[in-house]
Amino acid sequence: MKNIKQLSVKQLAGKTTIVRVDYNVPLKGNKIVETFRIEQSWPTINFLLKRDAKILLISHLGDDGERSLKPIAKYLNYHYPTKLAGNFEEANKLLVKNNLVLLENLRLWPGEKNNDLFFAKELAKLGDFYINDAFSVCHRTHASVVGLSKYLPSYAGFRLIEEVKNLERVLKPKLPLVVILGGAKFKTKIPLIKKLTKAKNIFLGGALANSFLKAKGFNVGDSIVDSELDYIKPFLKKKNIKLPIDVLVVNKSGNSMTKKSCEINSREAIFDVGSETIEEIKNAVSKAKTVLWNGPIGWFEKGYVEGTLEIAKILAEAKAFTIVGGGDTLAAIKKLKLESKFDFVSTGGGSMLDYVASGGKLPGLKALR
Numbered sequence: 001m002k003n004i005k006q007l008s009v010k011q012l013a014g015k016t017t018i019v020r021v022d023y024n025v026p027l028k029g030n031k032i033v034e035t036f037r038i039e040q041s042w043p044t045i046n047f048l049l050k051r052d053a054k055i056l057l058i059s060h061l062g063d064d065g066e067r068s069l070k071p072i073a074k075y076l077n078y079h080y081p082t083k084l085a086g087n088f089e090e091a092n093k094l095l096v097k098n099n100l101v102l103l104e105n106l107r108l109w110p111g112e113k114n115n116d117l118f119f120a121k122e123l124a125k126l127g128d129f130y131i132n133d134a135f136s137v138c139h140r141t142h143a144s145v146v147g148l149s150k151y152l153p154s155y156a157g158f159r160l161i162e163e164v165k166n167l168e169r170v171l172k173p174k175l176p177l178v179v180i181l182g183g184a185k186f187k188t189k190i191p192l193i194k195k196l197t198k199a200k201n202i203f204l205g206g207a208l209a210n211s212f213l214k215a216k217g218f219n220v221g222d223s224i225v226d227s228e229l230d231y232i233k234p235f236l237k238k239k240n241i242k243l244p245i246d247v248l249v250v251n252k253s254g255n256s257m258t259k260k261s262c263e264i265n266s267r268e269a270i271f272d273v274g275s276e277t278i279e280e281i282k283n284a285v286s287k288a289k290t291v292l293w294n295g296p297i298g299w300f301e302k303g304y305v306e307g308t309l310e311i312a313k314i315l316a317e318a319k320a321f322t323i324v325g326g327g328d329t330l331a332a333i334k335k336l337k338l339e340s341k342f343d344f345v346s347t348g349g350g351s352m353l354d355y356v357a358s359g360g361k362l363p364g365l366k367a368l369r
Contacts, residue, residue, distance in 0.1 A: 016054040016095055018127035019044060019157065020144050022134035022347065023059040023072045023102075026327070030071045036330060037136065037347050038075065044133045044157040045080065045100065054095045056126055057102045058144050059134070065107030073102045092126055112143050120147025133157025135164070136348035138364030139355070149367040156368050159347065164365070166323055166344040167355050173290035174321065176200035180281065180311060182295030183326070185226055186211055186235075191357035193235065201284045203242045205277075205297025205307065210270050212236070212243050218262055221249070222269040224299075242284075244297075246274030248304065272298030273307040281311060288320040294353055296328040308332045316341035325352035 021041045026033040041057075048055050057076075061067045073084035082100040085091035094101045106112040111119025120143040124130070130152040132138070137145050138160070148154065156164075170177075177199045181189060184207040196202060204212055211226040215233055226232070235241060243261065249268040250256045258274040285291055293315060296308040309332055315322045316338040324333065325346030333339055346352045355362055 012048065012051040012053045012129070014052055014054070014097070015128040016056060016126065017048055017129045017131055018056045018058060018123070018148065018152070019048070019131045020134045020137070020148070021057050021059050022136045023057075023069065024061050024136075025072070027061075027067070027071060032071055032075055034327075034331070034334070035075065036334070036345075038072065040159045040347055041133055041157070042079075044131060044159065047158065048131075049080070049098065052097050054097055055100050056091055056095060057100055058106055058123070059102070060106045060112065060137075060144075062105070062107070065105050065109075065112075067105060069102055069105050076100060076102060088122060088126060095126070106142075106144050115141050115143050115147050117143070117147055117150065119143050121151050124148050124151035127152060130154045131157045132364055132368060133159050134364075135160045135346070136351050138348075138362040139351040141363045145364040146367040154368050162344075163346060163348065163352075164355075164360070167346070167352065168360070169321060170290065170292050170323060170356050171359060173198060175290070176284075176288045177290045177292070178281075178284050178288040178320070179203070180205070180291070180293040180295075180297065181208060182206035182297045182308070182329075183208055184224070186232055187226070187228065189353065190231070190235075192353050193238075193241070195357050195359065199240055200288070201242050202238075202240055203281050203284070203297075205244065205273055206295060206299070208295075209244050209273075209297075212241070213261055213270075216243070219264050219266060220270060221264050221266050222252075223264075224269075242280070244273045244277040245280060246276045248272040248274055248298070248307070271302065271304040278307060278310045278314075282314045285314055285318050285320065288318070291315060291318060291320045291322045292356070293322070293324045293329060294326045294349065296326075296332065300328045300331070305332065305335075309336060312336055312338055325349055 076082040080100045083094045130148045179199045179202045182205040207224045210223040214220045215229045247270045251268045298304040298307040312332045322342045323344045326349035
């Protein structure tokens with residue numbers, strides 16, 4: 001956390017602190033599916049409450065601002081007295097000691113995503129201090145992430161500090177380093193791959209692997225692949241990038257089977273990795289001292305979770321320092337109740353990858369320096 005301001009007990013009593021949290025959690029209807037991100041903000045909240053600070057929590061939910069934070073406020077209220085404020089004026093009236101005020105979805109205001117400085121300045125008028133405790137949005141140049149620090153004394157929250165400290169261990173890893181990447185578009189992962197020059201192995205799964213297999217000239221049938229493949233070709237020569245040896249395919253009749261990656265026909269589609277691939281990853285992890293995992297290696301949303309769950313089990317028993325991130329990755333870990341078996345579980349997906357790719361130079365962190 002070099003050059004990043006951290007919380008200080010001075011001058012907090014009776015003052016209002018605006019805390020940027022990330023409560024962008026999955027919902028099914030109005031029910032919260034996963035509370036991990038919410039609970040990670042509690043150490044910072046508790047610290048402020050013990051020092052009689054007034055607390056205004058700000059967060060987004062979803063991309064377009066159409067979802068209300070009412071379910072989040074309801075959940076918070078089980079743990080702390082919490083009021084939901086629909087606008088700035090209401091928030092100002094509700095701010096009292098020993099209560100939390102949660103401002104409605106930040107993305108209701110266009111100025112949030114546009115990093116409008118007038119919006120940031122008006123928001124800043126509600127508080128005396130600003131704390132960023134939302135590492136998972138630190139790769140965004142939004143008003144609540146970078147704009148507020150222009151108008152208020154700004155600090156890092158406890159969770160943000162933990163994220164950076166642990167991800168520093170990937171930037172300066174104990175070797176061998178093994179990386180496991182799932183997800184879709186490889187183009188967004190190029191800066192990361194270029195940064196991971198020390199990685200002994202970079203295993204690709206999911207649509208990332210499908211695109212590589214197709215770029216290599218293999219038939220991938222109806223598998224999900226990137227619309228662009230030319231930018232992948234220079235990476236085909238990299239010996240540390242590992243593609244699945246075998247995959248689980250489903251044909252047009254709905255039948256599934258495991259096949260070698262080079263044996264797929266046009267009537268089939270890749271849905272997961274096979275046992276030989278899992279064994280290769282297991283062998284590499286057993287020799288590693290640092291492991292970074294982000295993203296499922298199968299089509300998780302469609303229920304093809306076996307490969308991802310096997311990876312979770314392997315990493316849970318690994319002797320290496322293990323750090324994982326990404327929504328579906330976390331879902332796999334929680335499904336097996338293995339959260340405590342990992343050295344660090346990041347609240348970030350994209351921000352985690354961007355942190356490593358940029359060498360720690362995220363907009364939200366820069367704003368605190």
